[in-house]
Amino acid sequence: MTEELSLAEAVAFCREETVKKLVRQKIEAGVSADEIMAECNEGMVELGNRFGREECFIPDLMIGGMIMKGLMAELGPMLAPDETAAAQAKAVVGTVQHDVHDIGKDILIMMLRGVGFEVVDLGIDVPPGKFVQAVREHEPAVVGLSLLLTTCFKSVTATVNAIREAGLRDKVAIMVGGAAASELLSQNAGCDFYGKTAVDGLHYACQVAGVG
Ligand code: B12
Missing domain, CATH: 3.40.50.280 (Cobalamin-binding domain)
Structure with a gap:
C-alpha cells in the first residue's frame, strides 16, 4: 500500500519515509519546490480533516508538523535568494x-x-x-x-x-x-x-x- 500513496496521502498519513522518497523523486523529475510544497499542504489539510474526524490525534499533527519542517529544510535551498534580486525590501x-x-x-x-x-x-x-x-x-x-x-x-x-x-x-x-x-x-x-x-x-x- 505504501508504494501506491501519492505525496499528499503520504503526508496525510504521516509516512515520513515515503514522503522523503516521493519528494526526492519529484526533485529529480524537475518538479518545482513551490509545487511540491503545495501538494504537501494538501496532505496537511487532509491530516487536519482526519483529526477532525477523530481518525488521528494530536501526536499525529505533531509528527505531520515535524515531517513538514524536515521537508522545508530540504527545499529551502531551492528557494535560496537570487543574487541578482534587490534585497532592500x-x-x-x-x-x-x-x-x-x-x-x-x-x-x-x-x-x-x-x-x-x-x-x-x-x-x-x-x-x-x-x-x-x-x-x-x-x-x-x-x-x-x-x-x-x-x-x-x-x-x-x-x-x-x-x-x-x-x-x-x-x-x-x-x-x-x-x-x-x-x-x-x-x-x-x-x-x-x-x-x-x-x-x-x-x-x-x-x-x-x-x-x-
Ligand atoms: C500541524 C497542525 C498542528 C501542529 C502545528 C505544528 C506547527 N509547528 O505548526 C500542532 C500539533 C502544534 C497543532 C496544535 C493545535 N491544533 Co492544529 N493543525 C495542524 C494541521 C494538521 C496542519 C497545519 C499546517 O501546518 N498546514 C500546512 C501549512 C503549509 O498550511 P497553512 O499554515 O495553511 O499555510 C499555507 C497558507 O495558508 C499560507 N499562509 C499561511 N500563513 C500565511 C500568512 C500570510 C500573510 C499569507 C499571505 C499566507 C499564509 O501559506 C501556506 C502555504 O501556501 C491543521 C489542519 C489544517 N487544515 O490546516 C490543524 C488545525 C489548524 N489545528 C487545529 C486545532 C483545533 C489545533 C489545537 C487547538 C488542537 C488541540 N486541541 O490542542 C492546537 C492549537 C494550539 C495553538 N494554540 O495554536 C484545527 C483548527 C480548527 C479551527 N477551525 O480553528 C485544524 C484546522 C485541524 C482540524 N481540522 O481540526 N496543530
Missing part, C-alpha cells in the same frame, strides 16, 4: 497571539527571503504590541499575519487596531493568511490583503514593496 511576519502553528508562516518567510526580502520573523503567539514594536523599529513595507485557528480572529483585529492606534497604519501594508483566514476576515479586521497561499502573499508583498 523589508517584511515583518508572525503567527498571531494564542496561535502556535508556524509551518505556513515559515513557508511564506522562505519565499519572501527567496526573492530578496529582509524578513523579521516574530515567531508564534505574537501579541499585538510586539508587531507594533517591530513595525516601528524596522519600518517594513509589509506585515504578514498568519492564523490557523478560528478562535484567534480577535488577535488579527487586535493587531491591526494596535498598529493603527500607534499611528503606523498608513505606513505599512498588512496581509493575512493561513488556513483560518479569509477575504471576509481580512476586510472585517481592516487588513489590506488576504492571501490564500504563500505565493499569493509573496506576489502582494512584491507589489507593495516594488520588488521584481
Whole structure:
C-alpha cells in the first residue's frame, strides 16, 4: 500500500519515509519546490480533516508538523535568494497571539527571503504590541499575519487596531493568511490583503514593496 500513496496521502498519513522518497523523486523529475510544497499542504489539510474526524490525534499533527519542517529544510535551498534580486525590501511576519502553528508562516518567510526580502520573523503567539514594536523599529513595507485557528480572529483585529492606534497604519501594508483566514476576515479586521497561499502573499508583498 505504501508504494501506491501519492505525496499528499503520504503526508496525510504521516509516512515520513515515503514522503522523503516521493519528494526526492519529484526533485529529480524537475518538479518545482513551490509545487511540491503545495501538494504537501494538501496532505496537511487532509491530516487536519482526519483529526477532525477523530481518525488521528494530536501526536499525529505533531509528527505531520515535524515531517513538514524536515521537508522545508530540504527545499529551502531551492528557494535560496537570487543574487541578482534587490534585497532592500523589508517584511515583518508572525503567527498571531494564542496561535502556535508556524509551518505556513515559515513557508511564506522562505519565499519572501527567496526573492530578496529582509524578513523579521516574530515567531508564534505574537501579541499585538510586539508587531507594533517591530513595525516601528524596522519600518517594513509589509506585515504578514498568519492564523490557523478560528478562535484567534480577535488577535488579527487586535493587531491591526494596535498598529493603527500607534499611528503606523498608513505606513505599512498588512496581509493575512493561513488556513483560518479569509477575504471576509481580512476586510472585517481592516487588513489590506488576504492571501490564500504563500505565493499569493509573496506576489502582494512584491507589489507593495516594488520588488521584481
Ligand atoms: C500541524 C497542525 C498542528 C501542529 C502545528 C505544528 C506547527 N509547528 O505548526 C500542532 C500539533 C502544534 C497543532 C496544535 C493545535 N491544533 Co492544529 N493543525 C495542524 C494541521 C494538521 C496542519 C497545519 C499546517 O501546518 N498546514 C500546512 C501549512 C503549509 O498550511 P497553512 O499554515 O495553511 O499555510 C499555507 C497558507 O495558508 C499560507 N499562509 C499561511 N500563513 C500565511 C500568512 C500570510 C500573510 C499569507 C499571505 C499566507 C499564509 O501559506 C501556506 C502555504 O501556501 C491543521 C489542519 C489544517 N487544515 O490546516 C490543524 C488545525 C489548524 N489545528 C487545529 C486545532 C483545533 C489545533 C489545537 C487547538 C488542537 C488541540 N486541541 O490542542 C492546537 C492549537 C494550539 C495553538 N494554540 O495554536 C484545527 C483548527 C480548527 C479551527 N477551525 O480553528 C485544524 C484546522 C485541524 C482540524 N481540522 O481540526 N496543530
